[in-house]
Amino acid sequence: MRQVVVIGTGPAGLTAAIYLARANLRPLVIEGNEPGGQLTLTTEVENFPGFPDGIMGPELMENMRKQAEKFGAEFVRGWVNKVDLSGNVFKLQVDRTEELETKTLIISTGASAKMLGIPGEIENVGRGVSTCATCDGFFFRGKKIIVVGGGDSAMEEAIFLTKFASEVRIVHRRNELRASKIMQERARNNPKIRWSLDCTPVEVVSEGNRVTGLKVQHNETGIAEILETDGIFVAIGHKPNTSFLNGQIETDDLGYIVVKPGTTETNIPGVFACGDVQDHKFRQAITAAGSGCMAALECERYLENIGVHEGSAV
The missing domain is CATH 3.50.50.60 (FAD/NAD(P)-binding domain)
Structure with missing residues (x-):
């Protein structure tokens, strides 16, 4: 039983993993087929704060991943084929073979090119x-x-x-x-x-x-x-990677996950969404990272409210 699973490793998912790991929640991060998200396909990133001379997209993602690992985040490569969000414990099927159980879930699966x-x-x-x-x-x-x-x-x-x-x-x-x-x-x-x-x-x-x-x-x-x-x-835009949810979470007409205004909360308690999978307006690395921070903090508070303490068994 995991306390929290993060699906996706773009700026949103990796930022969430950093914050969760620092909170001693030992998140499990599922990388998917494109670890690092769209920034791994980008050359120089000039608008991410803290890098006046810019930084290569893959390097930025690798640094964020190392930072999450440093604090105790665990990474596994796999593809989430199906989820069951109907109970108090969420179930995830990875690569059609392994089944994971978690008390909370952060979805940061991004969007794919149209x-x-x-x-x-x-x-x-x-x-x-x-x-x-x-x-x-x-x-x-x-x-x-x-x-x-x-x-x-x-x-x-x-x-x-x-x-x-x-x-x-x-x-x-x-x-x-x-x-x-x-x-x-x-x-x-x-x-x-x-x-x-x-x-x-x-x-x-x-x-x-x-x-x-x-x-x-x-x-x-x-x-x-x-x-x-x-x-x-x-280069005509992107579509959110939400098909694996099979309609269990509220989405808009374009398929982007709907979150409560000012939060990363979905319509299912304990499930949070961050990054491009819920943002079709800004779609920037820094806004994705910010929403990843929000998701981690909200996830931590949710676990505290249901009586899960830091460092409890995974």
Whole structure:
């Protein structure tokens, strides 16, 4: 029987683990298939307080993990397939074999990249279609690349890809971008970036085992055009990783966990949510970390209220 289990190891989950471990609650942290979350796919992080010269995303996550381990957090690699939140003790099935029991649960499973859902996309993932510029940008050195999206993530990926590509074209289905002014300005001032706005992607075109183009439809005229490219990076947002909950926790229309205002409490007492899995507005490392702190403190108080003391047996 565990006092607390944390699912997920992004900034939210790791911060929660640090606080819980320091409270002598010996949290068990389930890492999942992508330990460290989205920041492990990021290069330099410039806006996390305390690092005036920036820090690499994977390094930041590794430091946070070591800090949690230092205070006694335990980490296991696995994928939570199913949970049972119906009783006073919560049950988790990991990798379809192991079953864990815990008195409290912190969910920090984050969100995953959305896909376009057009013909040729899924079939060409790894053959020219990608959702991670920092993972795959190196393979497109000196080539033409398309980035699909109009938000900050799309601008960031496009700017990063100009380090490798000969040309980066941003394709967005609207005339106006959703990105912040500063990110738009950076992108528009980059001489390697070209624009195809008010265009809807309709098909990924490939030849053999490689992508050769993106078919788009110009919204104003209805005319279709194939934009030649060697690679397509999809940056159109994310979806929360909540399917494993099977509807047992209240979520909004987009699938994000609903928490009580000003807290990380879900509709189930003893279950808390933090990070991007419950935040589709800010989605920043620092806000995720802050919510992880909140979840840990609220979890600690909940355990105290039900009579669990620090250092009790796990």
